[in-house]
Amino acid sequence: MRRAVLPLFAVAAVLTAAPVRAQTYDPNYPVCLQTYGIDGNAIECGYTSLAQCNQTASGRAAQCITNPYFAGTRALAGPRYRRRPRAY
Numbered sequence: 499m500r501r502a503v504l505p506l507f508a509v510a511a512v513l514t515a516a517p518v519r520a521q522t523y524d525p526n527y528p529v530c531l532q533t534y535g536i537d538g539n540a541i542e543c544g545y546t547s548l549a550q551c552n553q554t555a556s557g558r559a560a561q562c563i564t565n566p567y568f569a570g571t572r573a574l575a576g577p578r579y580r581r582r583p584r585a586y
Contacts, residue, residue, distance in 0.1 A: 525569040533560040 523530060524543035529551045531542045543565050545551040551562035 523565050523567040525565070525567045528565050528568045528570060530563050530565050531555055531560055532563055533558060535559065 522541045522543075527543045527545055529543070529545040529548055531545060531551050531554055533540050533542070533555075541563075545554070545562070548562055554560075555562055
C-alpha cells in the first residue's frame, strides 16, 4: 500500500508547485527600462545606452536604470590599479 501512495504524493507535489519566474536582469545589456502600471512593475533589460532607453520611456510611466548585473568587459570601465603593500 505504501509503495502505491508514495508516487502519488510525488506527482501531486510536482503538479502543485508554483512556476518559477525567470531572472529579471539580463546580464548582456547595461541599461534596463523599469515600467510602472496597475498590473505591477516590470523590468526589461535590452538597451545598450541610456539615450536609447530614454526614447522608449518617453511619455510612459517608466524610468531607465543601470543594470546592476551587467557582465560587460572591464576595458570600458578603465584600468584598475592595485596598490602594492610597502615593504619596510
